[in-house]
Amino acid sequence: DADVTQTPRNRITKTGKRIMLECSQTKGHDRMYWYRQDPGLGLRLIYYSFDVKDINKGEISDGYSVSRQAQAKFSLSLESAIPNQTALYFCATSDLGTSGGITDTQYFGPGTRLTVL
């Protein structure tokens, strides 16, 4: 079984709808991240969480919210979806942030392709 899973894998929705993307991990990591990928732009950080009680905004958090329900679960919500939120969304986890000056590896889920019409 995959260590980081995302549901759904594909979703088509309409403008104004509320959408939730879910991420679960079995790696036992404390840190979880949500990114979006747009063609030619790489990945950009939306939100990140260092533990259940700690949630932080990333570069592009406007229009998104998150919930860390447990160490293993981190959900991303679009309260009122708009077409420019059409993208590929990735969840990632890591064990540590930076230790001894070395940034920890992040492990990615398979992605959710979201289309907002």
Next chain:
Amino acid sequence: AQSVTQLDSHVSVSEGTPVLLRCNYSSSYSPSLFWYVQHPNKGLQLLLKYTSAATLVKGINGFEAEFKKSETSFHLTKPSAHMSDAAEYFCVVGRGSTLGRLYFGRGTQLTVWP
């Protein structure tokens, strides 16, 4: 501040010829550097990681990258391309702080011709 520039958005090679994907970085800290690969309709997979232990880093599937501080570069190479190497490759820099954030380049699409 941290940033990553991938110098080529597309690279095409013939099967069996060398691969070179170029990456320059800037970092206020001693950087952690990564290369990730994304095959079509797949998630991101770690190819290799530089953590200052050695300047030449060997990764999976025959890839390697060399950290050159004087040139602020971390280019990815492979001696002989295989059809299965066709994918998008991302150069990534880690912020040298407890936050552990990653900063992604825009990606290089590698095409391998038979």
